[in-house]
Amino acid sequence: MKQSSPRKTWVAPSIRSHNSGLNKFGAARHHLVTEAIEGTPVAELIARFGSPLFVFSEKRLRENARRLKRAFATRWPRVINAWSYKTNYLGAVCNTLHQEGYWAEVVSAFEYEKARALGVPGNRIIFNGPYKPLAALERAAAEGARIHLDSLDELYSLEEVARRLGKALPVGIRLNFDTGLTDPWSRFGFNLESGQALDAARRVASSPHLKLTGLHSHIGTFITDPRAYAAAVRILTAFMDTVETQTGTLIEYLDIGGGFASRNALQGVYLPPEQLVPSPEQYAEAVCDALMAGTRDREARGFPRPVLVLETGRAVVDDAGSLITSVASNKRLPDGRRGVVLDAGVNLLFTAFWYNHDVRPARRPEGIPEETVLYGPLCMNIDVMRQSVQMPPLVVGDLLVFNPAGAYNNSQWLQFIEYRPNVVMLMEGGGVEVVRVREDLAVVTAQERLPERLSRPFSEGCDDAV
Ligand SMILES: Cc1ncc(COP(=O)(O)O)c(C=O)c1O
DSSP, X not given: OOOOOOOOOOXXXXXXXOOOSEETTEEOOTTOOOOEETTEEHHHHHHHHOSSEEEEEHHHHHHHHHHHHHHHHTTSSSEEEEEEGGGOOOHHHHHHHHHTTOEEEEOSHHHHHHHHHTTOOGGGEEEOSSOOOHHHHHHHHHTTOEEEEOSHHHHHHHHHHHHHHTSOEEEEEEEEOOOSSSOOOTTSSEESXXXXXXXXXXXXXXXXXXXXXXXXXXOOSSXXXXXXXXXXXXXXXXXXXXXXXXXXXXXXXXXXXXOBOOSOOBTTOOSOHHHHSOOHHHHHHHHHHHHHHHTTTTTTTTOOOOEEEEEEOHHHHGGXXXXXXXXXEEEEOTTSOEEEEESOOTTTOGXXXXXXXXXXXXXXXXXXXXXXXXXXXXXXXXXXXXXXXEEOOOOTTOEXXXXXXXXXXXXXXXXXXXXXXXXXXXXXXXXXXXXXXXXXXXXXXXXXXXXXXXXXXXXXTOOTTO
């Protein structure tokens, strides 16, 4: 008898362009997978902690922090590294960085309070930002924080606070200027080109209650050209000389803010991060060379070289954080593209509005990759995680890993439509710890109060439709 061969499943014919996996813009990514993070299988993490899930690597965080610190400490004698709280203020992240010697850089009363609650002493806090309520200024001044003035009104308030405290309070002023290589963030601090900054410096220097000890700038975020920092340092050192000559004060430190790029892909930028993003050493080289040149004659004049302060955020934390999400459904869009709905959207990965995060399946893909739109779970048209990405066929329950996802998501995420999920940390010595517990109805409604009159949804006779 003739043996029947097993039936093959019919597969739709398709035409695929030949792709060697590499072009001038770098390696193709659609064959890449992330089966495990730091050796822990992604599927195991989801089975234990649920989906979606943020995962931080303590090891990576510490390595990034140490590398950045070393890059500057080996090039400049006196450096203070501060951790930018707004980039990620999960306690576990902040304290990992504090343990690495990072100070806290905060921009609000809440962030100040959080740093203090974590145990950071006031004199290890840098207080920036355009809005510092009087009570926060009073507390920060009393506790010895480094306050950076943002406006004349703030200067007057702080002067009054200092007068009441009865001491000459050391302060810094925030400057904004045009580096020629970045868009000036002119809404923060005092403008240098217009003369505002020098006026503010003179005003502080002439106050019996304030003492000008620092100059601060933050030229922007995700700055991929180290020359922009060299330009900023040239401007800052020249301004420092002018201020010192004209007012007789001694500037003790120059704070160049944050802004170093992380290994992420800004939308509209064609080069992949591995080709575009400078290393910490390249930033350090540019900054410290300019600093050396700009302060060369200080010692001859009997002035010490200023302390260099950094307020790094994304470059330290971004790739230490990943977001794991599950496929909820597939659909075919009218234009022929594939749409995939995930259980995490812009409510969790807020930075998806600006970045094309690297996203990889957690298992070896089978089938032909095709152009796919990744949607989040929100019933909102704006909820798009990736407008276009090559993905193999995915089935419900498949896991995708977004990385880097550690910067500006756990601080900017929204409790909107969905609860926020568990956040875990892979501990350096082994094991996984929950560092933020997933929300539930009780957490989300804890602050609500129902007036007695509104305590029931329907009142007698009002339920017309039934
Ligand atoms: C004053 C200040 N310092 C530091 C940072 C950290 O910036 P980044 O995360 O780009 O390093 C920011 C962020 O915008 C900032 O406003």
